[in-house]
Amino acid sequence: MPRAIIKVQNMSKTFISKERKRFLRPEKRKIQALKNINLDIYDGEIFGLLGPNGAGKTTLIKCLTTLLIPTEGTAWVNGFNLQKEENLVRASLGCMLMGERGLYWKLTGRENLEYFGALYHVPKEKRKERITYLADLLNMREFLDRTVETYSSGQKMITAFAKSLVNDAPILFLDEPTVTMDVHAARELRRIVKELNREGHTIIYTTHQMFEADELCQRVAIIDRGEIIALGTPAELKKSLRVQDVINLGGVIPKGVAEKIRAIPGVREAVIKDVKAGMSTLSVMCDNSRKILPKIMEVLLENDVQIEYIKPQDVTLEDVFIAETGRALSVDTSELSKEKKGEAGGKV
Numbered sequence: 001m002p003r004a005i006i007k008v009q010n011m012s013k014t015f016i017s018k019e020r021k022r023f024l025r026p027e028k029r030k031i032q033a034l035k036n037i038n039l040d041i042y043d044g045e046i047f048g049l050l051g052p053n054g055a056g057k058t059t060l061i062k063c064l065t066t067l068l069i070p071t072e073g074t075a076w077v078n079g080f081n082l083q084k085e086e087n088l089v090r091a092s093l094g095c096m097l098m099g100e101r102g103l104y105w106k107l108t109g110r111e112n113l114e115y116f117g118a119l120y121h122v123p124k125e126k127r128k129e130r131i132t133y134l135a136d137l138l139n140m141r142e143f144l145d146r147t148v149e150t151y152s153s154g155q156k157m158i159t160a161f162a163k164s165l166v167n168d169a170p171i172l173f174l175d176e177p178t179v180t181m182d183v184h185a186a187r188e189l190r191r192i193v194k195e196l197n198r199e200g201h202t203i204i205y206t207t208h209q210m211f212e213a214d215e216l217c218q219r220v221a222i223i224d225r226g227e228i229i230a231l232g233t234p235a236e237l238k239k240s241l242r243v244q245d246v247i248n249l250g251g252v253i254p255k256g257v258a259e260k261i262r263a264i265p266g267v268r269e270a271v272i273k274d275v276k277a278g279m280s281t282l283s284v285m286c287d288n289s290r291k292i293l294p295k296i297m298e299v300l301l302e303n304d305v306q307i308e309y310i311k312p313q314d315v316t317l318e319d320v321f322i323a324e325t326g327r328a329l330s331v332d333t334s335e336l337s338k339e340k341k342g343e344a345g346g347k348v
């Protein structure tokens, strides 16, 4: 059995949020962001946390890095108890949360790293050495001595990444580190993450991007509405689907058509994944695409659907999510964002 470097036990987190509607007193409302999470993360693995907006990924990371106190349950990080040995937990980890917002914009990149290094009790000489090393590793020399406010968003994210590495901790938490990076910078970051992992670091990596998790992570947990709904290696998760075939259809597809396709015997799931400029992608999971395709075509013709393409597809981690939840990953499940949208709708 591999050693669990992080052990999460019955962890729940409930937020009390104040809901304010016009002219009325604020009302308190409970949001259960984590529901009884039990999880082992093994020493030396890259562990992926996947899930739609509002699933609870950041909340879990904040609890494990001592930034939030769980409502129930506990965890051991590097052998130290979250609530009883907070300082030792902190000394065991580096984290990149909120990306660039975790930096001081009026300081230079170097000053930021100096500051956070000191905060993590890295001795002065070691700090200097470490910053020089990171500046080379992450190609930061060109902008390191300018104030952060002058950086491009990619440069800010790289600096935030460097900040998480400044204390050379054994465990690294990265919350959507590539989200504002261009393709090249994101690829470079993933390369470095793999290198750090080879050196022995355990990495917890959250992302919306299925391919990132597939490429990087040895094991993945899919979180939805505060619960872990699937856990395993990417290959295990895809195999668990037991769906031979996934067909993607692109075109102008009304919502009701997905429901009609779902009703065809042998179709496991049919979900509209995304809509761009009126063009939708419909993902259909079935046990035998050859047998079912003519029936799908029949439904499409009956409903006057314009189809641009039909493509068979290998099972992806997103399909695992769709099969488990009947929803696409792009659907926002965040309670607060629902509220925000509701409020915005109410404003003049």
Ligand SMILES: Nc1ncnc2c1ncn2[C@@H]1O[C@H](COP(=O)(O)OP(=O)(O)OP(=O)(O)O)[C@@H](O)[C@H]1O
Binding pocket: 015, 016, 017, 031, 032, 033, 051, 052, 053, 054, 055, 056, 057, 058, 059, 060, 333, 334, 335, 336, 337
């Ligand atoms: N401080 C807070 N007060 C009230 N509710 C909160 C707070 N922080 C998070 N939530 C709610 O908890 C749920 C989980 O949020 P969390 O930020 O953990 O999601 P996430 O999986 O990281 O999403 P994303 O992919 O959008 O970053 C959401 O419904 C969110 O609205």
Ligand SMILES: [Mg+2]
Binding pocket: 057, 058, 059, 175
């Ligand atoms: Mg998040």
